[in-house]
Each structure stands twice: as structure tokens, then as C-alpha cells.
Amino acid sequence: MMKSYHFSCPKCNNNHSFYRYGKDPDGYQKYLCRNCHHQFAPERPRAEGANCRRNYPSCPVCGKASFLHHDYEHYSNYRCCDKRCNHSFFAWKSTAISSPSLSQLFGKHDFKRMRYPVQLIITALSMFYLGKNSFRNISLILRTAFNVKVSHTTISNWCTNFAPLFDDMRIRLMPLLDLNSDEWHADETVVKIAGVKHYIWFVVDSETRFVIGFHLSPHRDSPQAVSVLHEAQKHGKPAAIVSDRYSAYKVPVKSLFDGVKHIRVESFKDDISNNLIECFNKQFKAWYKTKQGFSSYASANNLISMFVFFFNFIRPHSALDGMTPAQVAGLKLSKKQKREFLLVA
Ligand SMILES: [Zn+2]
Numbered sequence: 001m002m003k004s005y006h007f008s009c010p011k012c013n014n015n016h017s018f019y020r021y022g023k024d025p026d027g028y029q030k031y032l033c034r035n036c037h038h039q040f041a042p043e044r045p046r047a048e049g050a051n052c053r054r055n056y057p058s059c060p061v062c063g064k065a066s067f068l069h070h071d072y073e074h075y076s077n078y079r080c081c082d083k084r085c086n087h088s089f090f091a092w093k094s095t096a097i098s099s100p101s102l103s104q105l106f107g108k109h110d111f112k113r114m115r116y117p118v119q120l121i122i123t124a125l126s127m128f129y130l131g132k133n134s135f136r137n138i139s140l141i142l143r144t145a146f147n148v149k150v151s152h153t154t155i156s157n158w159c160t161n162f163a164p165l166f167d168d169m170r171i172r173l174m175p176l177l178d179l180n181s182d183e184w185h186a187d188e189t190v191v192k193i194a195g196v197k198h199y200i201w202f203v204v205d206s207e208t209r210f211v212i213g214f215h216l217s218p219h220r221d222s223p224q225a226v227s228v229l230h231e232a233q234k235h236g237k238p239a240a241i242v243s244d245r246y247s248a249y250k251v252p253v254k255s256l257f258d259g260v261k262h263i264r265v266e267s268f269k270d271d272i273s274n275n276l277i278e279c280f281n282k283q284f285k286a287w288y289k290t291k292q293g294f295s296s297y298a299s300a301n302n303l304i305s306m307f308v309f310f311f312n313f314i315r316p317h318s319a320l321d322g323m324t325p326a327q328v329a330g331l332k333l334s335k336k337q338k339r340e341f342l343l344v345a
């Protein structure tokens with residue numbers, strides 16, 4: 001009886017006559033077609049693009065197929081196949097997108113097993129993130145005003161370790177906000193971690209002042225800009241993105257925000273709407289100044305994420321009529337929800 005196979009030769013379609021022919025380098029069984037002597041491994045997953053239409057994105061303008069015009073390390077430049085359209089567009093390779101530092105927080109997701117009352121911890125956090133108190137200062141105030149002895153290291157731990165708890169709240173609150181607006185601003189600011197220069201990449205919505213995303217990195221290049229912009233993209237779309245003339249934003253903005261205008265200003269001082277982002281930068285710098293640098297990357301990342309949370313959801317802004325950026329972006333919590341979200345206004 002003829003042995004039947006569940007595959008056929010890709011060259012001649014013979015489906016009953018093969019030799020087993022060892023394994024390929026990845027361990028898939030190979031066969032030799034007895035009809036045409038073609039060797040193949042039927043179980044092997046097809047390489048992307050092999051023997052089938054290439055997976056190029058369709059033209060965002062006319063929807064027709066595109067061709068690869070130029071391939072770069074992190075991104076590709078495609079061009080519309082329709083000669084009359086001829087639209088040229090960029091796509092960042094998904095393998096070249098790393099998640100922003102915001103996704104690397106460590107610490108506690110709840111207030112369980114704390115030696116001190118939650119209210120005291122929240123008071124200390126407010127003094128640190130709303131005021132510009134140092135850990136030692138807070139320790140001193142708690143001792144003199146509340147008659148509670150808490151060491152400055154404990155306070156430092158509180159201010160660092162609850163970052164995941166607040167970020168969990170952020171994740172639940174973000175879908176309640178409307179961050180689609182005329183302009184988002186992208187900017188970097190320099191901080192020192194154990195004496196080494198790092199960059200914090202921010203994306204701020206100019207209408208609400210909401211800090212949509214941040215990313216902490218020792219590098220200042222396009223892949224870092226992609227990390228923060230890719231995260232921000234999940235929360236809305238602006239009509240324009242404003243950045244300085246620094247070229248790291250050029251292709252990231254083009255490839256992630258097709259159709260969005262990229263306004264590159266000589267200096268942010270020339271841009272009128274920029275006093276909005278300035279407001280965040282000023283507050284951040286004033287807060288950062290009191291710490292004289294961070295001690296480690298992980299703790300810096302945690303502290304910055306909490307500062308941004310307090311800025312977005314807790315601190316009332318006088319220029320926003322006493323509202324928080326989140327409230328301007330449409331956040332309206334019921335009394336019951338407010339209890340659940342602690343300090344969130
Ligand atoms: Zn064959």
C-alpha cells in the first residue's frame with residue numbers, strides 16, 4: 001500500500017513518494033522528493049515574506065500597495081506603488097521599539113504590612129511630591145508636629161517604593177481622559193544619576209499640561225524618542241507635535257504619527273504655547289534641585305514616575321483655574337471613586 005503523507009512537495013506536488021532526509025539546522029525533519037529530488041522540511045514555519053506577498057504597509061494616503069524604498073537599521077521608508085500618488089512614508093520597525101522606563105517600576109502595589117498608618121505615609125508623600133521637602137526635613141516635621149519618629153531612610157523608601165501603586169491608578173485613570181488636542185510637546189531634560197548624565201524624555205499635552213509619557217535613559221537618540229512617543233500614542237492623537245530642532249525626533253514623529261504636523265522650533269522660547277511645557281519643566285527642576293541628583297537608575301525612575309503622577313492627578317494648577325491637568329482632560333471622579341484613588345482630585 002502506498003504510504004500517504006499530510007504534505008506534498010512544494011516543487012512538483014508529489015504527495016506520496018519521499019525519503020526521510022535528516023534534520024535541518026533547527027531540528028525540523030527534512031524530506032527528499034523521490035520525483036524531483038527537491039529537499040524540504042514541511043513542518044518548518046515559513047519565513048516572513050518567503051513565497052508570499054511581502055507584508056508592506058499600504059499607503060496611508062490612497063490605500064494602495066507600497067514598495068520598500070530604503071531600509072534603515074531601525075525603520076523603513078516605503079513609497080506608494082501608484083506613480084500618481086507617489087507618497088513616501090516611514091515605519092519604525094516593531095522590533096526596534098523598546099518600552100519606556102515607566103514600565104520598569106519596582107516596589108509595592110498596596111499599603112499592606114506597613115508599620116505606620118497609611119495616612120502618615122500619604123502625608124509624607126505629599127510633603128515630598130507637592131512640597132519640596134527633603135527626606136530629612138519630612139522626618140523632622142513628623143517628629144516635631146506629629147510626635148512620630150520616622151527615620152529619613154524610611155521616608156525615602158516610602159517615597160520610592162509606592163511607585164507601582166500609583167502607576168496602577170494611572171493605568172486605570174488614563175482611559176477616562178481625552179488627550180486628543182492641537183499640540184503635544186516633546187522635550188528632554190538632563191538629570192544626574194550617581195554622577196552620570198541621563199535624559200528624561202517627556203511628552204506634554206499643551207492644552208491640559210498633562211504629562212502623557214516619560215522615559216528615562218542614558219542615551220539621547222531616536223530610539224529613546226520612539227519609546228516615549230510610542231507610549232504617548234496609545235493615549236490620543238494631536239494635530240501637531242512640537243519639538244526643538246534636535247534631529248532625534250524627526251523620523252520617530254514621521255513614522256509613528258503619520259499625518260501629524262511636526263513643528264520644529266529653533267528654541268522653545270520662541271514658541272508662544274510653550275509656557276505650558278515650561279510650567280512642567282520649572283516645577284520639575286525646582287523639585288529636582290532639592291535632591292542634588294539621584295542615587296540609582298531604578299530609584300530615579302520610580303521617583304520621577306511619582307512626581308509626574310502628583311503633577312498630573314493631584315496638584316491643583318493656578319493657571320488651570322485650580323484644576324489638575326487630569327481634570328482639564330475630563331477626569332470627573334465620584335466621591336466614592338476619590339476614596340479609592342487616594343489623593344487624586
Ligand atoms: Zn518534488
Ligand SMILES: [Zn+2]
Binds near residue numbers: 060061063081
Ligand atoms: Zn498612495
